[in-house]
Amino acid sequence: MRVILNGFGAVGQSLAGLLASRDDIYTSYGTKIRLVGAGDSGGGACLEAGLDLAELVRTKRERGTVSGCGRPADPKEMIRDLEADVLVEATPSNYVDGEPGMTNIMTALKRGMHVVSVNKGPLALALPSLIEMATYNGVLLRFSGTVGGGTPILNYAKNSLRGEHITSFRGILNGTTNYILSNMEDGMAFGDALADARSRGYVEADESLDLDGLDAAAKLTILANWVMGMKVTMPDVRRTGIRDVTLQDVRRAAEDGSAIKLVASCDGSLEVAPVPVSRSDPLCVNGTLNAISFTSEHSGTQTIIGRGAGGIETASSILRDLLDIRRAVAG
Amino acid sequence: MRVILNGFGAVGQSLAGLLASRDDIYTSYGTKIRLVGAGDSGGGACLEAGLDLAELVRTKRERGTVSGCGRPADPKEMIRDLEADVLVEATPSNYVDGEPGMTNIMTALKRGMHVVSVNKGPLALALPSLIEMATYNGVLLRFSGTVGGGTPILNYAKNSLRGEHITSFRGILNGTTNYILSNMEDGMAFGDALADARSRGYVEADESLDLDGLDAAAKLTILANWVMGMKVTMPDVRRTGIRDVTLQDVRRAAEDGSAIKLVASCDGSLEVAPVPVSRSDPLCVNGTLNAISFTSEHSGTQTIIGRGAGGIETASSILRDLLDIRRAVAG
Structure with missing residues (x-):
C-alpha cells in the first residue's frame, strides 16, 4: 500500500514512528505500508521504493521540513501526479475555507485515491459532497482520527x-x-x-x-x-x-x-x-x-x-483506517 | 439465512419479536432471516418456509413451550438434521458441564453450521476447543451477547x-x-x-x-x-x-x-x-x-x-452477530 502523507506535524511524525516500529503489519494484515511521498509547508519528498521513516523525522526536527529527504517534490503536485493508493491528509484544520486540505482531498479523490483525513476543516465544511465524490470515484474516505483521537468512536x-x-x-x-x-x-x-x-x-x-x-x-x-x-x-x-x-x-x-x-x-x-x-x-x-x-x-x-487527542493516539487511528481500507479493497 | 433458535426464554422471545419488527433487514443488509426451527425444554417446532414469529411467542406464553407451532420436532434432532445456516444457542448457562448447550454447539459446528451463542457455559469451559472446531469446519462462532448484553464490548x-x-x-x-x-x-x-x-x-x-x-x-x-x-x-x-x-x-x-x-x-x-x-x-x-x-x-x-443484560439488548446482539456472519460469508 503506497501512501502519501501531507502534513508532518505531531500526528505525521507519530505516524512515521508508528509505521517504523510496527514490523508485524505485514504478517498480521498482509500488506506493507510504504510512504512514497511526504509533504509539509516547507516542501516535499518522494521515493517510489518508500521514504526512510527515521530520516524523515530527523530531517523535520533538524530543519523544520521533510524537504531534502528522497527526491524533492512539490506537495500539491505530488498529490496530483505521484502513483499512490492513499492520501493521508494531516494539515491543520481551517474552518474558513478548509484549505489547503480541501483541495488536497478533492484532488486525491478525483484521481481515484483513497483518503484518510485527520484534518477536520474540509469534513466539517463539506462532508456530504466529499462522501459523494468518494462514492462517485469508487474510493474510500476515512477520518477516524478526527473524533476522539485514538478512541475509535x-x-x-x-x-x-x-x-x-x-x-x-x-x-x-x-x-x-x-x-x-x-x-x-x-x-x-x-x-x-x-x-x-x-x-x-x-x-x-x-x-x-x-x-x-x-x-x-x-x-x-x-x-x-x-x-x-x-x-x-x-x-x-x-x-x-x-x-x-x-x-x-x-x-x-x-x-x-x-x-x-x-x-x-x-x-x-x-x-x-x-x-x-x-x-x-x-x-x-x-x-x-x-x-x-x-x-x-x-x-x-x-x-x-x-x-481525545495526542499525536500517537491519532496516528494509531490513521493506521486503523489504512488497514480498514486494505481490508475493504482486498474484499 | 435459515436459523435454528434453541432456547426460548426472555432472550429467545425478544429475538423473535425483534426479527418480526425489523422489516428493514432485507433492504439494509441483503438477507432475510428465516427462523426454520425453534426449541425449548418442552419440545420443538420447525418449518422450512419459516415459523410464524408471533405465533411462537404467543404459544410459548400460553403453554410454556413453542411445541405445537409448525411441524413438531425434537430440539436435539433438529440441530442434527434440519437444513439451516446458523444455530442460535440460547439455553441457560451451566458451568458444571456446559450442557445442553455444549452438545448443541458441537453438533452444529461439526455439521458445518455457523453458531451464535448467548449461552456462556460451553464457552467458559471450552472456548479454545470450540474455536478450533469452528475453524476446522470452516464456520463462524460468534457470542457478542455473552459479555455486556447489548453493549458490543x-x-x-x-x-x-x-x-x-x-x-x-x-x-x-x-x-x-x-x-x-x-x-x-x-x-x-x-x-x-x-x-x-x-x-x-x-x-x-x-x-x-x-x-x-x-x-x-x-x-x-x-x-x-x-x-x-x-x-x-x-x-x-x-x-x-x-x-x-x-x-x-x-x-x-x-x-x-x-x-x-x-x-x-x-x-x-x-x-x-x-x-x-x-x-x-x-x-x-x-x-x-x-x-x-x-x-x-x-x-x-x-x-x-x-x-450489561436484558432480553431485548441481548437479542439485538444476536442480530448483530447474524448480520456479521452474513457479511463474512458474502465476502
Missing part, C-alpha cells in the same frame, strides 16, 4: 452497533474546554483556568477553536454525517462556547449534583452548548477526557470514554 | 481497536453484584442489599453465579480468549466473590475516594475479586451498569459503559 457507532438504530447521541468532544470547566469546578475563575490550560499546551493557537466550540461543532458535524446519515455541515450547528460560563453557574450546577460541560448533542437538531450534566451520568468525565453516549433503539445508552 | 475490542495491541483490561461485568455493592455504599448491609436485588429480579436462580463471581469469571474467560488470544478456560481464573465484603470495607474505601467493585482483570493472569476502584476512574459505575476499560499500546485507556 466513529467505528464503534458504525460497526459495533451494526444492526442497531442510533436514535440520538451527546458527547464531550473537546478536551481543552473540559479541562477548563473541570478547573472551574475546583474553584478556579475562567481566566485562571484558561491560563492553566494554555501553560500545559492544551489550547489551540487560535483559541477560538476550543473556547467558542468550533472544534466540538466540527466533530459533531462529522458524527452526524457518519453515524446518523444526516447531510449537514458546520453552519447547521447551533453553537455556544464557554466564554460566558461563570463560577456561579458552576456552583449552582454542583448544588444540583451536576457539572457544567460543553456538550455536543444530536437529537433531531445539532447543538454545542455548555449545559449541566448529572455527576452520576457516565458522560460526566473530568480533565481532558472525551466521552460520548449513544442511545440506540434496543441496546440502551452506551458511553465510550477515552483520551 | 467484544466487537469493540476486536474490530474498533484493529491495528492496536490491547495490553490489559479490567471490567465490572456483573450488574447484580454491582447493584448490591452500590446499595452497600448507600449504607445497606450485605443481606439487605442482596434481598433488595432479589426483589427486583436481578439475582440468578442459582445466586452463586452472581455472588461467587462465576458469571464474571465466565465473561472474563471469553474476553481473554477473544480479545487477547489467550487459550484459557474458567479454572484459569482466580476467583473471589462478594459474600465477605463488609460495610466496613465499603466505608474504608469511601474514605479513600474509592468504591469496592467486583473487578474482573486480565493483566498477565486472570482474576475476579472485590477491589477498591477510585471514584474518578471512569470504570467506577454504579447500579446495574457494566463497564470495561481496555488499555492499549498507543491509544491509552478507553472505557465502555452500558447496560
Whole structure:
C-alpha cells in the first residue's frame, strides 16, 4: 500500500514512528505500508521504493521540513501526479475555507485515491459532497482520527452497533474546554483556568477553536454525517462556547449534583452548548477526557470514554483506517 | 439465512419479536432471516418456509413451550438434521458441564453450521476447543451477547481497536453484584442489599453465579480468549466473590475516594475479586451498569459503559452477530 502523507506535524511524525516500529503489519494484515511521498509547508519528498521513516523525522526536527529527504517534490503536485493508493491528509484544520486540505482531498479523490483525513476543516465544511465524490470515484474516505483521537468512536457507532438504530447521541468532544470547566469546578475563575490550560499546551493557537466550540461543532458535524446519515455541515450547528460560563453557574450546577460541560448533542437538531450534566451520568468525565453516549433503539445508552487527542493516539487511528481500507479493497 | 433458535426464554422471545419488527433487514443488509426451527425444554417446532414469529411467542406464553407451532420436532434432532445456516444457542448457562448447550454447539459446528451463542457455559469451559472446531469446519462462532448484553464490548475490542495491541483490561461485568455493592455504599448491609436485588429480579436462580463471581469469571474467560488470544478456560481464573465484603470495607474505601467493585482483570493472569476502584476512574459505575476499560499500546485507556443484560439488548446482539456472519460469508 503506497501512501502519501501531507502534513508532518505531531500526528505525521507519530505516524512515521508508528509505521517504523510496527514490523508485524505485514504478517498480521498482509500488506506493507510504504510512504512514497511526504509533504509539509516547507516542501516535499518522494521515493517510489518508500521514504526512510527515521530520516524523515530527523530531517523535520533538524530543519523544520521533510524537504531534502528522497527526491524533492512539490506537495500539491505530488498529490496530483505521484502513483499512490492513499492520501493521508494531516494539515491543520481551517474552518474558513478548509484549505489547503480541501483541495488536497478533492484532488486525491478525483484521481481515484483513497483518503484518510485527520484534518477536520474540509469534513466539517463539506462532508456530504466529499462522501459523494468518494462514492462517485469508487474510493474510500476515512477520518477516524478526527473524533476522539485514538478512541475509535466513529467505528464503534458504525460497526459495533451494526444492526442497531442510533436514535440520538451527546458527547464531550473537546478536551481543552473540559479541562477548563473541570478547573472551574475546583474553584478556579475562567481566566485562571484558561491560563492553566494554555501553560500545559492544551489550547489551540487560535483559541477560538476550543473556547467558542468550533472544534466540538466540527466533530459533531462529522458524527452526524457518519453515524446518523444526516447531510449537514458546520453552519447547521447551533453553537455556544464557554466564554460566558461563570463560577456561579458552576456552583449552582454542583448544588444540583451536576457539572457544567460543553456538550455536543444530536437529537433531531445539532447543538454545542455548555449545559449541566448529572455527576452520576457516565458522560460526566473530568480533565481532558472525551466521552460520548449513544442511545440506540434496543441496546440502551452506551458511553465510550477515552483520551481525545495526542499525536500517537491519532496516528494509531490513521493506521486503523489504512488497514480498514486494505481490508475493504482486498474484499 | 435459515436459523435454528434453541432456547426460548426472555432472550429467545425478544429475538423473535425483534426479527418480526425489523422489516428493514432485507433492504439494509441483503438477507432475510428465516427462523426454520425453534426449541425449548418442552419440545420443538420447525418449518422450512419459516415459523410464524408471533405465533411462537404467543404459544410459548400460553403453554410454556413453542411445541405445537409448525411441524413438531425434537430440539436435539433438529440441530442434527434440519437444513439451516446458523444455530442460535440460547439455553441457560451451566458451568458444571456446559450442557445442553455444549452438545448443541458441537453438533452444529461439526455439521458445518455457523453458531451464535448467548449461552456462556460451553464457552467458559471450552472456548479454545470450540474455536478450533469452528475453524476446522470452516464456520463462524460468534457470542457478542455473552459479555455486556447489548453493549458490543467484544466487537469493540476486536474490530474498533484493529491495528492496536490491547495490553490489559479490567471490567465490572456483573450488574447484580454491582447493584448490591452500590446499595452497600448507600449504607445497606450485605443481606439487605442482596434481598433488595432479589426483589427486583436481578439475582440468578442459582445466586452463586452472581455472588461467587462465576458469571464474571465466565465473561472474563471469553474476553481473554477473544480479545487477547489467550487459550484459557474458567479454572484459569482466580476467583473471589462478594459474600465477605463488609460495610466496613465499603466505608474504608469511601474514605479513600474509592468504591469496592467486583473487578474482573486480565493483566498477565486472570482474576475476579472485590477491589477498591477510585471514584474518578471512569470504570467506577454504579447500579446495574457494566463497564470495561481496555488499555492499549498507543491509544491509552478507553472505557465502555452500558447496560450489561436484558432480553431485548441481548437479542439485538444476536442480530448483530447474524448480520456479521452474513457479511463474512458474502465476502
